[in-house]
Amino acid sequence: MTTVGVLRETAGRERRVAMTPDGVVRLRRTGVRVLVEAGAGRSAWFDDPAYVEAGADVGSREQVYAESDILVVVRPPDDIAALPAGRTLIGLLDPLGDPGLAETLAAQGVTAISLDLLPRTLSRAQPLDALTSQANVAGYKAALLAAEAYGGFFPMLVTAAGTSRPAQVLVLGAGVAGLQAIATARRLGAQVTGYDVREAAQADIASTGALVLALSDAVQNGSDGYASALTGDEAASQLHSLAQAVPRFDVVITTAKVPGGRSPLLVSAEALDAMRPGSVVLDLGGGNVAGSAPDTRVVTGHGVTVIGAPNLASTVPVAASTAYARNVVAALGALDDDELVSAMTVRPLHDLDKERR
Amino acid sequence: MTTVGVLRETAGRERRVAMTPDGVVRLRRTGVRVLVEAGAGRSAWFDDPAYVEAGADVGSREQVYAESDILVVVRPPDDIAALPAGRTLIGLLDPLGDPGLAETLAAQGVTAISLDLLPRTLSRAQPLDALTSQANVAGYKAALLAAEAYGGFFPMLVTAAGTSRPAQVLVLGAGVAGLQAIATARRLGAQVTGYDVREAAQADIASTGALVLALSDAVQNGSDGYASALTGDEAASQLHSLAQAVPRFDVVITTAKVPGGRSPLLVSAEALDAMRPGSVVLDLGGGNVAGSAPDTRVVTGHGVTVIGAPNLASTVPVAASTAYARNVVAALGALDDDELVSAMTVRPLHDLDKERR
Structure with missing residues (x-):
């Protein structure tokens, strides 16, 4: 069974969480296990018991890294070097703003899917559009x-x-x-x-x-x-x-x-x-x-x-996390959509150069 | 000519001012002089030149105390002992909350008119109703x-x-x-x-x-x-x-x-x-x-x-001061209304006891 791990955000002042208890209920219906880092939702007023009630497991950060096939975040974690090879990381990774991130993830053998690379003009992409949902809150x-x-x-x-x-x-x-x-x-x-x-x-x-x-x-x-x-x-x-x-x-x-x-x-x-x-x-x-x-x-x-x-x-963490979690659930449901996934996959610049040739 | 003095507020965190430049224009039309303490409107974004342009004089606090017949404030000044005898003080003085204030003012020979004593059920009192105007802002x-x-x-x-x-x-x-x-x-x-x-x-x-x-x-x-x-x-x-x-x-x-x-x-x-x-x-x-x-x-x-x-x-000092200044202008225009003035005049408790006998 696929395990989706939910990491606590590490960026300063970041109060959102990538998955809400409501989102966990939806994910469980698709047959995946959800493992939430303890305290991940606290700043957004979602406490650990609420995740457990929704059907998730709660564990330490180490456990989430070790047991998850897919890790979901809002922003890139500051301990990105701890990501084991073979995992997939989904978040608003801002690869255009931080080109070094792509190199780091590629070197570690991590597949990174950044929701801010979504082709926004495709109508089937709308439910995944985290830039839109977060801009709306802002x-x-x-x-x-x-x-x-x-x-x-x-x-x-x-x-x-x-x-x-x-x-x-x-x-x-x-x-x-x-x-x-x-x-x-x-x-x-x-x-x-x-x-x-x-x-x-x-x-x-x-x-x-x-x-x-x-x-x-x-x-x-x-x-x-x-x-x-x-x-x-x-x-x-x-x-x-x-x-x-x-x-x-x-x-x-x-x-x-x-x-x-x-x-x-x-x-x-x-x-x-x-x-x-x-x-x-x-x-x-x-x-x-x-x-x-x-x-x-x-x-x-x-x-x-x-x-x-x-x-x-x-700063509106309940509304922002709720909308973001819906985007993440939609993204997890679209992992077989090659066009979308390819567009959102973070690639090091030299790979991009190769593709363009 | 009657001089109306506008004092800078002294209470902590108080950003309102009892008179705005708009209010000064209205007062000047009634033939009074307006003397504003320097910086009185600064926290409410009314600067001294705006008062001068409206027809007021701007001076030091000492000057305002010395030259004014009537002093207008939002809240009781913390240097109330500096008020010369014979002056009239108009403000939201909260005499019910601070009974000692009435004694102090009476001992100094100051007539104090507190807008929070206004009889709110009289319809002609409405333009003076500062409790209402400020509650609306709050x-x-x-x-x-x-x-x-x-x-x-x-x-x-x-x-x-x-x-x-x-x-x-x-x-x-x-x-x-x-x-x-x-x-x-x-x-x-x-x-x-x-x-x-x-x-x-x-x-x-x-x-x-x-x-x-x-x-x-x-x-x-x-x-x-x-x-x-x-x-x-x-x-x-x-x-x-x-x-x-x-x-x-x-x-x-x-x-x-x-x-x-x-x-x-x-x-x-x-x-x-x-x-x-x-x-x-x-x-x-x-x-x-x-x-x-x-x-x-x-x-x-x-x-x-x-x-x-x-x-x-x-904390909404422009809106609150604008409404309050209108109340003060109305109060200054109603100083010949014995019923209103009597109701609003602050009296020491022992005077009130005498009246009740």
Whole structure:
């Protein structure tokens, strides 16, 4: 019988877990054994007895490594050298961000399947799409955090003491995270405007009921669901146009990422300086805002709060783990789908070069 | 010309200011001079130039004390002994919570008008009702903070990876704060239930679209818009009934205050122990939840997060100060309304005893 091992996450501040008790129930129905490292779900409020009740075994980390055919994680474990040869590792391994990882895993004889390599345009791939499920959680939390940090109301409220105007919120980047941030800020009653460099995403923004910020710059028509990096001139022009637009907003949420590349700068120091004191800028993309740092909240001399929040999904661990576990269950069910598995398999660069020849 | 002085708040963690630049414009139209202590609005993102632009003078604290006929504050200043005789102090002075304050002010020859003594049932008093305006802000923030602390989604979200159920939120106490917490949690998509010991408030809950939690205990029909303290037996019975109901909720927000008295205990240690790991309990009333402490977040051994948050209005300083300043402007315009002023004037207890004879 195949054993699926669930490792406790080792990355700092990581609160998610790759498998939930609900997910264990689904896996057990497919005839596999599930072995969960003790305490793996604790930060996401899933305790060991809940896994046992769902039909899993609970054991030490060593036991999970020794007895599992397939190991599931959210992020790469920091003791990756302990992975025995012949095992399969499934997770959001970010091989584009860390090319060395592929070499290490290959040298150990470990097969690594990274869900962030999923071809997102295939409809049968959707249930496996962990980037989407986690971006959805992050976008939701981004709107909550921005509302929490802002000193005014998001909604228009009418009271005996007068009426408050709704907050003006701008969301830059309308992928999954941006669209969920738009939806959540709108739920809270803010007046929301969205912006994206991709033409198709502008239609997505409009379909949520938000306003669309139109800049005079070139738009992209990428086919893979991602924005590609702009040329230097395009980026400079966009940055300048955004600096004109940003200061009239109370709250700006940035969600622009480029896969395997640096997140683009969207809000310059000049733009921050032109914003009103009390404004809030939340950088979900990581690197979208001048002076932002991960997991840090700074207030500029001018009174603008800049929040760096590149890993927000982890801070809503129940929702994020529940969605992620569903993606993992779907991935385990698709291991006989050669096209998907081949696309997601992590290969060292020199192997990729060979294939291209 | 009458000078209205605006003092910087001295209480710890207090970010509000009693007068905003908008309020200054309104006051100037009534022919008064406004003198603002330097930096008074900084924590609420109102800088000194904004006050000057609105028509105020800005000066040192000593200058504000020396030149003002009327001093406006949110909370009692910690250098109250510096108040010169003959001045009038207007604020949320909480004389019921601090009876010594009345003695001190009377001994100094200061007339103190406390907005929390306003007779709330008079309709012409509504524009002055700072307890209401601040409770409204606190209730809004309570729902945001609870959503932020909770590990799951508040809304039901349908995605390719499955559907999330909405969070089950219970709001205890349906005064202004409770009703705004209900409205905000509902905006976010949670399934909300409200409870109040007062029969009229139960109708208010139903009118928001939330469910009403019915306990078999006695209901109250108070006429002053407040709940009164229950008898010992009533309180014990309520606590027991709530302990049965609370564990099926993911998030509980408590907002029960008794004016001039201790906030009642609503969520016992027994109830906390019966809640699921990952549940969140936010104590806005202060003392409504076993083991809660002000401005503190603790996680019980069982995995329930308890947040003590008795002064949330201060954490949304723009919205709270804007509403409060409107109340203060209304109060300054009502200083010839003998009934209101008499009700709000702080008197030492021995004077009150004389009046009652």
